[in-house]
Amino acid sequence: MTEAAGRVRWTETVPRLTTHADVASARTARRATAVGRWCSRVPPMVWDALLPTLLLVNVVTTRAPRDMPVAMALTAALALPLVWRHRAPLTVFCAVAAAAFVQWLLDVPLPADIALLVALYTAAAHSGRRGTLLAGAVVEAGVLMACLRWAPAGAFPTPFVAVTAMVVAAAVLGVNVRTTRAYLAAVQERAARREREQEQRARLAVAEERTRITREMHDIVTHNLSVMVALTDAAVYTQHRSPDRTTAAMLQVSETGRQALTDMRRALGVLRTDEPDAERHPLPGIAHLEALADQMCAAGLATRLDVEGGHGHIPATAQLTVYRLVQEALTNALKHTPTGTRAQVRILCSAGTVTVDVTDNGPCPPTPAATRSGHGIAGMRERAATYGGTLRAGLLPGGGWGVRTRLVLGGGGAESA
Structure with missing residues (x-):
């Protein structure tokens, strides 16, 4: 009895644990979504200014007072151009590369050299293959010069290979971003083109349907009214001489009018959702030509x-x-x-x-105009x-x-x- 009760209690607690986990996951998802929305509202220049700010703070907190002015100036020259890297990527890269060359001439190693990798990534993400290769070659030359001057004695290969790998990674990442952006732009353009084509096809379909309905209405109205006019004229002509023929003609007029209404409902029925199918089908075909010939004969045209x-x-x-x-x-x-x-x-x-x-x-006709x-x-x-x-x-x-x-x-x- 106790074991059974324990099993019951255990099975009852499982849904609670699952529910708590689902609630926690939902809360995490909501928080991540909120953070993503907040991040998307922040201007890009604010994010671009984050790295220069951190590098300047690093110089202030780690450099000696006597080295502070030079280090601060070089760090600002290396990092501050990154704020405008999305607006002018190649110009920013040239500015950062020039600052790095001045830094090498002054023999002042700085953590701000990471700005070269960021500038290379940006140039690769916004320029073509030739610009990416040129920027990569400039950075690799700088890596070689820096390792020759600042690498410990006998340890040149290790830092050179490591920094070269970072240069290649930055360039490849930028190229992938550019390729992905181009692919997404092509997909969006294709989707927009398909949407325009669908709208054009829809407009053409509407125009064709209007033309079809207009043609149907013209045929229905013209034919039936012509028959009704002919029958009415015949009825007026024979009303005193042959009342029976007059009655037959008027009955035929009535039948023609009802047929015209049925044909009009059939032609316009596709525009109404409440029109019963029985009034739209079947469409007149070759089997109905005999009735059409009889109708024309009754109207005075022997057919x-x-x-x-x-x-x-x-x-x-x-x-x-x-x-x-x-x-x-x-x-x-x-x-x-x-x-x-x-x-x-x-x-x-x-x-x-x-x-x-x-x-x-x-x-x-007596004249061509007729x-x-x-x-x-x-x-x-x-x-x-x-x-x-x-x-x-x-x-x-x-x-x-x-x-x-x-x-x-x-x-x-x-x-x-």
Whole structure:
């Protein structure tokens, strides 16, 4: 019973120890973060002035009064330029090297010679390979001169190798800092460039989506309004002679209006998150061309539809393009030709292409200015270009108007129709 109780007490104390350790680690991390933030707020010149201050304090506390003036002047000449080492690294290095040469001439060894290593590190971190090699050679020459004069007798190799190792370490450290800084700058530039490219792609996508929606709305509104106007004119014309035909025409107007609203909701549904999928899909395709032909016939444009080849393998977006091309071509024929005009639609589907051919036998315009033009044909050209097609629209040799293009399902280059 006692052993079990001891086990229970031991297992209960383990989470407490773990919790205390986590708390201590969190406190240490917070303190380190606070210290790092405080250090980052201190100006760089304050940190650069720390070493000269320590060297001057060392001279004051260790030198005899009779040696104080010379030692203080040389230490100041060696250390004080380090305060500006980040602003002018090569100039500071030259100043420190000149002060060290004067020190060697006066035969006054000082701890402030460490300023040469700091100046060398700074020069290597802010200059190129040639500047680093030149600065390293100057410092190494100074090391040789200093060891020849101040090294104990018979002990020249040891201090020379040790100080040379420190010179190499300072130069290598500076080069690594420069390389790391250049790498980080390149990474930041690459990230900024990618961000700009993403913004540009997003803007292009927005522009393309606006163009797509504008094109869809143009096709929907133009076609359905043209059909509704034609049906309304027919209803007005037959309201006294044939009430049944008038009623049928008005019902067709109502159906066309509802279809237009559905198509508009489908085209604009991508802009709303609360639009049900049932109103956006399916998109009209080749299978809906028969209903489109019937609609045009009801509006007064006798339309014949011939579809050759299976279209089950054709993507939905390509079928939508075919549908819109035929719809726009028939709408133009309905608007620009008199009553009694006949139109023919031929769709040829193959494994890699879809050929669209829409013709009518409407009379040729009396003047070139009366040819069919506007945003409709431009929109059809844009739709055809999406699938590598070159659209041809114009007068036919035997009279009438024709629109022809060939869509490349494989996405190849533009193919002439």
